[in-house]
Amino acid sequence: MRMDRRNFLKLAGTAAATALTETPARASETSDAPGDPYGCLVDLTVCVGCRKCELACNQVNELPEPREPFDDKLVLDRKRRPTPEAFTVVNRYYTGKLDERNRLVPTYVKVQCMHCQDPGCASACIVGALTKEDNGAVHYDVSKCIGCRYCMVACPFQIPKYEYHDPLTPRVRKCTFCFERIGKEGGKPGCASICPVEAIAFGKRGQLLELARRRIQEDPGRYVDRIYGEKEVGGTSWLYLSGEPFEALGFQDLPHRPIPRLTETIQHGLFAYMWAPVTLFGILGGAMWYNSRDKAGQGSPEKEDKES
Amino acid sequence: MTYDHQEEGERLMSAHAHVKPAPVSVPFWTPGTMVLAAFMLAGGVFVLGRFIGGIGAVANLDQSHPWGLWIAIDVATGVALAAGGFTTGALAHIFGGHKYEPVVRPALLTAMLGYTLVPMALLIDIGRSWAIWHPMIYWQGNSVLFEVAMCVMIYTHVLYIEFLPVVVERFKGKVNLPGPLAALNGPVDGLLHIADGVLGKVMWVFVIGAVVLSCMHQSGLGSLMLIAPTKVHPLWYTPILPLLFLTSAIAVGFPMVIFENGLASSSLPLEDEQDLLASLSRYTIFLLGLYMALKLGDMLVRGTYVYLFDGTAQSNAFLVEVFLGVVLPWLLLLAPAVRRSRRGLFIAASLVIGGVVLNRINVFLTAYQAPYAETSYFPSVGEMAITAGFIALLMFLYRFLVVWLPVLQPKTEEVSS
Numbered sequence: 001m002r003m004d005r006r007n008f009l010k011l012a013g014t015a016a017a018t019a020l021t022e023t024p025a026r027a028s029e030t031s032d033a034p035g036d037p038y039g040c041l042v043d044l045t046v047c048v049g050c051r052k053c054e055l056a057c058n059q060v061n062e063l064p065e066p067r068e069p070f071d072d073k074l075v076l077d078r079k080r081r082p083t084p085e086a087f088t089v090v091n092r093y094y095t096g097k098l099d100e101r102n103r104l105v106p107t108y109v110k111v112q113c114m115h116c117q118d119p120g121c122a123s124a125c126i127v128g129a130l131t132k133e134d135n136g137a138v139h140y141d142v143s144k145c146i147g148c149r150y151c152m153v154a155c156p157f158q159i160p161k162y163e164y165h166d167p168l169t170p171r172v173r174k175c176t177f178c179f180e181r182i183g184k185e186g187g188k189p190g191c192a193s194i195c196p197v198e199a200i201a202f203g204k205r206g207q208l209l210e211l212a213r214r215r216i217q218e219d220p221g222r223y224v225d226r227i228y229g230e231k232e233v234g235g236t237s238w239l240y241l242s243g244e245p246f247e248a249l250g251f252q253d254l255p256h257r258p259i260p261r262l263t264e265t266i267q268h269g270l271f272a273y274m275w276a277p278v279t280l281f282g283i284l285g286g287a288m289w290y291n292s293r294d295k296a297g298q299g300s301p302e303k304e305d306k307e308s
Numbered sequence: 309m310t311y312d313h314q315e316e317g318e319r320l321m322s323a324h325a326h327v328k329p330a331p332v333s334v335p336f337w338t339p340g341t342m343v344l345a346a347f348m349l350a351g352g353v354f355v356l357g358r359f360i361g362g363i364g365a366v367a368n369l370d371q372s373h374p375w376g377l378w379i380a381i382d383v384a385t386g387v388a389l390a391a392g393g394f395t396t397g398a399l400a401h402i403f404g405g406h407k408y409e410p411v412v413r414p415a416l417l418t419a420m421l422g423y424t425l426v427p428m429a430l431l432i433d434i435g436r437s438w439a440i441w442h443p444m445i446y447w448q449g450n451s452v453l454f455e456v457a458m459c460v461m462i463y464t465h466v467l468y469i470e471f472l473p474v475v476v477e478r479f480k481g482k483v484n485l486p487g488p489l490a491a492l493n494g495p496v497d498g499l500l501h502i503a504d505g506v507l508g509k510v511m512w513v514f515v516i517g518a519v520v521l522s523c524m525h526q527s528g529l530g531s532l533m534l535i536a537p538t539k540v541h542p543l544w545y546t547p548i549l550p551l552l553f554l555t556s557a558i559a560v561g562f563p564m565v566i567f568e569n570g571l572a573s574s575s576l577p578l579e580d581e582q583d584l585l586a587s588l589s590r591y592t593i594f595l596l597g598l599y600m601a602l603k604l605g606d607m608l609v610r611g612t613y614v615y616l617f618d619g620t621a622q623s624n625a626f627l628v629e630v631f632l633g634v635v636l637p638w639l640l641l642l643a644p645a646v647r648r649s650r651r652g653l654f655i656a657a658s659l660v661i662g663g664v665v666l667n668r669i670n671v672f673l674t675a676y677q678a679p680y681a682e683t684s685y686f687p688s689v690g691e692m693a694i695t696a697g698f699i700a701l702l703m704f705l706y707r708f709l710v711v712w713l714p715v716l717q718p719k720t721e722e723v724s725s
Binding site for chain 2: 081083084120122123124125126127128129144145146147148149150152153154156158161162163164165166167168169170250252254255257259260262263264266267268270271277280281284285287288291292
């Protein structure tokens, strides 16, 4: 009995110790964030809500024709989320801001995959179908996917969508960052190319951050002093500037820690060189050996535990 | 060392010599098994629907709720409740509790059946069922799900190996294949004899491996939801969630044995093992106590008790889980009168199981709050029918195997000691 307890405690202790070895130094080693990725800077003070980006996205990705045409502004009456058939959507918010004639001023927010620097979906993916590419795109390889939908659980922005009505070959659907297009010289994502008011700037993420800071600096009355996506969940390739508080525009206040930090720390902490399983095997082997040796001489099968 | 382990292995193989498990001689088809078959049939109809119309045709899963009842019950709870297999194995074969030998085989059988059904449930839940083997070639070391999948896959095979001696014992020297296959009687019997010899020598590796693999994936299941720090309610989101999953799985192992024994002996003529179960339940006081201490301690350390009386679905579910499913059964088990009483022990064991079931449901479903969800998730009739079908299938196979193989200890007229 005493033996049992000691060993169970050891076992629990091992697991506890490893579960808690959460050192930032080790965790940063697991970051696969590319050093110089592309990104997009969306300036919400510029966007007029024309939905041309939705149209371009639809054409570039050869998505099915939507029920309401892209010039129909009535769809803005309700908040939409991306779907398996629409990788980006624009929503309209009234934050209470008024113009000179006391009319409510709308703010339009384009929603799509943020292409995180340390994506939760890519860390979660059981087969590595989702990967963070050097060009910044979080890329989906359908040929590996098994359809477990763990990426959907992991994504803090609730972006990956699923083709629930396909019985055998459903796909995860999300913004591709126009992976093929941005790979070409001078290529831009469809949405950034079409935007008539240049609300979406495409370029290297580092340069976009500089551009965003410059805009805030030059016109501090126009912007809130925050670049959404600079630090959120460890940084995202898509960045936003806004004149209204982000919380009023459907943006979440997210931690600055990368989403996969804790799970990867636990996994790599426990399974580096398989030390934890091997140690446990050794301890249990020792216990088995000890307990079998104990009774080797005497034929009695078991000391009688009396019920208390 | 090797020599001792061989000795140990041989002793393991012969340890059941004095306890005599045997096939239970009762008719297989009873009203009970027919009801089970009806549940399986109903589940089967919805499975057919899923493979015709897609997951969306039968399940309430949506773009905000990617995981539902099938993951929470069929997979996460199924694996947790199958922990009786490795905990009894560890007690009887590693920690020297040889008197518990009679409960090892039935626990092993339930574990084996449970783990066999997990990939079957996954075939229905994952969108691309035909690609279920992909993790074997596309390794992804960062993914908790990958680790869990690998461990579950290997452990399922370890369970088959651990169960093999039962088959060998039943058929060794009695191989009698029907019709033209009779020509193979000799070779098959030879194989069984070889297996008998080899298994005894190597079984210790699998007995220990079973515990190691179980510790890995039971805790791994707890790490799964840690990938969603912003979505999982703080009452459950803790860095020690893997440890809580591991300790709760270990704690529920013996209550599952007690629960199954209660169910089995209510419909099968079995030897009375009440004293053994009462004795087994004393370990649960410690193991459940450890889980309770970790769970409550974690709540105090992280200060999440502030959410306890919010009145939300989450806080109420947490209260029920902890007080009805952990604290109450622990207090009940402390009383010797409860442990000695057949009914009392069964109720306490059922509460522990209910607590673990509710914990898995809470972690995977109740605690999960998608930021942009427009509706909340509640399982559809189809999802429930398929889950019920799997539970019926498990009970059906259990009954089939215990009337066919020497797993349980049937009541005998001639008493031998």
